[in-house]
Amino acid sequence: MSALDDCYNVFDLRDAAKRKLPKALFEFVDRSTEDEIALRNNRTAFEKIRLRHRALVDVSGRSTKTTLFGKEISAPMAIAPTGAAGLCWYEGELELAKAAAKMKIPFTLATGAMTSMEKIAKEANFRLWFQLYVWKQRDLSYQLIERAKNNGFEALIVTTDTIVPPNREYNAKNGLDLPFTPTFRFARDILRKPGWFTSVLLRYLTTIGMPRNENYPEPYRRKIGVDPYRIEMMRQDSLNWDDIKIFRDMWPGILMLKGINRPDDALKAVSAGVDGIVVSNHGGRNMDSAAATIDMLPQIAEAVGDKITVLLDSGIRRGSDIVKAVALGAKCVLTGRATLYGTAVGGEKGATKAINIIQTEMDKTMAYTGCNRTDEITTDIFFGDRETNRMAAN
Numbered sequence: 001m002s003a004l005d006d007c008y009n010v011f012d013l014r015d016a017a018k019r020k021l022p023k024a025l026f027e028f029v030d031r032s033t034e035d036e037i038a039l040r041n042n043r044t045a046f047e048k049i050r051l052r053h054r055a056l057v058d059v060s061g062r063s064t065k066t067t068l069f070g071k072e073i074s075a076p077m078a079i080a081p082t083g084a085a086g087l088c089w090y091e092g093e094l095e096l097a098k099a100a101a102k103m104k105i106p107f108t109l110a111t112g113a114m115t116s117m118e119k120i121a122k123e124a125n126f127r128l129w130f131q132l133y134v135w136k137q138r139d140l141s142y143q144l145i146e147r148a149k150n151n152g153f154e155a156l157i158v159t160t161d162t163i164v165p166p167n168r169e170y171n172a173k174n175g176l177d178l179p180f181t182p183t184f185r186f187a188r189d190i191l192r193k194p195g196w197f198t199s200v201l202l203r204y205l206t207t208i209g210m211p212r213n214e215n216y217p218e219p220y221r222r223k224i225g226v227d228p229y230r231i232e233m234m235r236q237d238s239l240n241w242d243d244i245k246i247f248r249d250m251w252p253g254i255l256m257l258k259g260i261n262r263p264d265d266a267l268k269a270v271s272a273g274v275d276g277i278v279v280s281n282h283g284g285r286n287m288d289s290a291a292a293t294i295d296m297l298p299q300i301a302e303a304v305g306d307k308i309t310v311l312l313d314s315g316i317r318r319g320s321d322i323v324k325a326v327a328l329g330a331k332c333v334l335t336g337r338a339t340l341y342g343t344a345v346g347g348e349k350g351a352t353k354a355i356n357i358i359q360t361e362m363d364k365t366m367a368y369t370g371c372n373r374t375d376e377i378t379t380d381i382f383f384g385d386r387e388t389n390r391m392a393a394n
């Protein structure tokens, strides 16, 4: 019996990932920043929303399918960029991308991934999005944009909320800090998880050597652990709306901004000609006082109307969360940790299981609330309006 067989929901996958990964790596994936207020808020905000069961509706023909940027996907769900899948499982990004392709949802490859965009495009090509962190030296970022274009990526997602390195104090305490430097404490931690050591790290060491940030521009494509200047190179505190205009001119495909939290910024995104925004607080990993994304969504969705496609991430763990986000104006959600836990437990199979679990839960919630199609999901399924709903829950 595999560890996956015992997992019935995303929280089970999380527990199994915790048993499998070295503590430092598990915490890198699972935790957030400072006092972890934003992480908790992301969940409680979803949990507080109450829905109403609708009686006696024939929902036997229901479907979670939706159309996103003109093409069909199996559910309003995509994989968020995470730079850690390749450490959770050998070639974890590829495994996760294959699961996404099989399940017919988009996959986002992170700038910091350990698998190259060329490999992903060749082996797991369904709908591929590339997430861009912008280098201080802009022409290096432009090279990445060209590479993503040449590899047929459908969308470019510019992350806007990591302008300074966050205070993830536990990484330092665990002996794992960025720039990644192997320490005695981390080495001891690895030895406690021999399964992970042999199936992931040793496999890399005996094939390609220490994994590298394969999508970094050539001068910086160093092996993980030997790049002390990475943070300085990747300083993002000068990123501004003029950069977005340049990216818009360079990128003919779908352009999205990730980390939009305010209606006025969303309207600026419309003016800059982008196609989509992701309402995101980076899974609570950056600014600890960030509001929950599901709380910010209604104002933003109302401000932009149909002018731009609104997506959301941060805190998605259950299919009912997707239904709530769609009701409040998101066309699609992205999952970060939920699908990473699955990848850590069982590679492609584990990621597929995570997607399956969430989609099945979404399907059930649609059935209970009497929705046959995703465009029938509105705030009408809520108990009371948005405000009374919140008050009833408090």
Ligand SMILES: Cc1cc2nc3c(=O)[nH]c(=O)nc-3n(C[C@H](O)[C@H](O)[C@H](O)COP(=O)(O)O)c2cc1C
Pocket: 028, 029, 030, 042, 080, 081, 082, 083, 084, 110, 111, 112, 131, 159, 258, 280, 281, 282, 283, 284, 285, 313, 314, 315, 316, 334, 335, 336, 337, 338, 340
């Ligand atoms: C381990 C990890 C690494 C991440 N790396 C990136 C990254 O490289 N770029 C990025 O834009 N977001 C990154 N994120 C944030 C995710 O894209 C996403 O916004 C977040 O995980 C959503 O919250 P959730 O984990 O609660 O689903 C990362 C998240 C995690 C958990």
